[in-house]
Amino acid sequence: MALLEIEGLHVEVGGKPILKGIDLSIEPGEVHAIMGPNGSGKSTLSYVLAGRDGYEVTAGSIRFDGHDLLEMAADERAVAGIFLAFQYPVELPGVTGMTFLKEAVNARRKAEGEGDIDAMAFLKMVRAKAKTLSITDEMLKRAVNVGFSGGEKKRNEILHMAVLEPKLCVLDETDSGLDIDALKIVSDGVNALRDPGRSMLVITHYQRLLDHIEPDKVHVLAGGQIRRTGGKELALELERNGYADFVEAA
């Protein structure tokens, strides 16, 4: 059974139709990439999956891991295993990275009927994972995303993902703004999380990322619809030809 099953999804934002009939099915362990021109609705799709207010589903359904996702609030989806790495991570002044992650971890544990995580064990676990992403202790003590560089913010998103170990990872342009070394670090981080039980939906503009994170499928989203689906060679084709074909078709 697919981990994520989207059928005939229509979404409006502020009364304006953005997604116009999306069908998408992701099996456990699969990595799917979504590519598409600016404004085609990629982030919208990611927000709808995460349950953001203001994104009105006017038709269609989403099933996730046996749940009717559209019946669940954003925080319920998160503890059920959906994770969104933001295109633009948000600053939380005065809230340290450690505090934030601990709350998040404990929220999930609570949902699973477990008590709060042991403080020492938590510290150790986060530090170990941070290290693989070249995130320093100093960064963890700072307020979440405040004063972080673009690349640091993106690495921090992957740290959240690594700590929370979600079932479905939605990565919204995690590669944009990364230098070459950071791209490698982030990709390695993401690949380390690849698992037969875990699926990923990777939104990107660049074929380059898909050299590092090899997708099982690539979808082209244009004009609020998935115009084409293929293997990773589709990304190479897009790199050569751009979206002209799809935009005209829209």
Add this chain to the structure above:
Amino acid sequence: MAATADTVRQVEDVTGGAYKYGFVTDIEADVAPLGLDESTIHFISAKKEEPAWLLEWRLKAFQQWKRMVEPEWAKVNYQRIDYQGIHYYSAPKQKDGPKSLDEVDPELLKTYEKLGIPLREQELLAGVVAVDAVFDSVSVATTYKKELEKKGIVFCSISEAVREHPELVRRYLGSVVPVADNYFACLNSAVFTDGSFVYIPKGVRCPMELSTYFRINAQNTGQFERTLIIADEGSYVSYLEGCTAPQRDENQLHAAVVELVTLDDAQIKYSTVQNWYPGDENGKGGIYNFVTKRGACRGKRSKISWTQVETGSAITWKYPSCILQGDDSVGEFYSVAITNNAQQADTGTKMIHIGRNTRSTIVSKGISAGRADNTYRGLVRISKKADGARNYTQCDSLLIGDKCGAHTVPYIESKNPTARVEHEATTSKISEDQLFYCLSRGLTQEQAVSLIVNGFCKEVMKELPMEFAVEAQKLIGISLEGSVG
């Protein structure tokens, strides 16, 4: 009522029946007739077996008070108080309060539960049992009192201090907040009945946070509390006032006076968590808290630091202030004021720079939610002689929702050209982005608000003594519940 009965016994056990000023002797009698005139003051003074000078002092205050008019503030609205409808002296009130927890606002009980307050303490806080009738804290208090005595520290009720240390009280009482300072302080001077007295001798560092171990007892806050703390040369004390658990009280008006004095090289750190019952959603039944708090840094290099977290009361009006007389003395004010629903808060501080090279820091964080109004009013005055004086003021407001208000009113008066005064102010909202970011990580709406607000208040929270801070953090979350979404 079982709690009351056996605590009475416990108190007797602990003190061998010598709990002189407790409730044992006169629990039900001793209520002054309704209203206020000279005879009321004679009555209070007689009850307290006070010396003549104090009676005189009270009477003088009363004369002045009669000539004063109740102030009106632009940003605070409330029903007029009927000063003749108050009992100005009464022993612990058993009768007026609710008879059992069943009669208490269920919202309040929910909050107690969230804070993890034991049932017995809940009864106490809700006013079901008398305040000074509290189990273990009495014996704990006695133990610590002995330790303090060894160091020569005096920590007792103001009434006891009048009897045992008249010279200190006479010298310092009203020396920071003059009798006729303002309407409410003047009234307090005439009729105060409760409050604490602290004296730290020369060179002594008080070995514990005062009132941590006495917290429950220290809640014996009457309507007109009077606190006086004196830190002699080179001494240090950290004093905690209040309690994170919301307190209910039959008395609507609370007009306390707190006076602090530091001599050369002395330091007082005064922390408050104020959580009086704010009333229901419409503010009904809530406490009016009009308090005058002021510290005088009399000595050179002395320091007074106010830290407050205000979440309660229907109306709060208070300006903990510092008079920086000694050269190189330092005043600090760290404040978090949260108003929700129909609450109104008008708070701030005054820093009066008199000595040379005096420094002051003001960090104020105001949070408004619901239909609440929150005003920061700050005065920084630099006198002619205060060469090299410096002030830094940071004033941040956070709005939750769009029906609440925040106002910042800074006054700066500098008569000395060498002074440096800096003021920064910001107003922000909890953004949709921030909330969603937290939710997407699994936090509930309420956790998200609590986390973001605590982040906003961080600079103030870190000034609180550790154990107080943890409770205060929880409290901030609880007081904003239901404010979003």
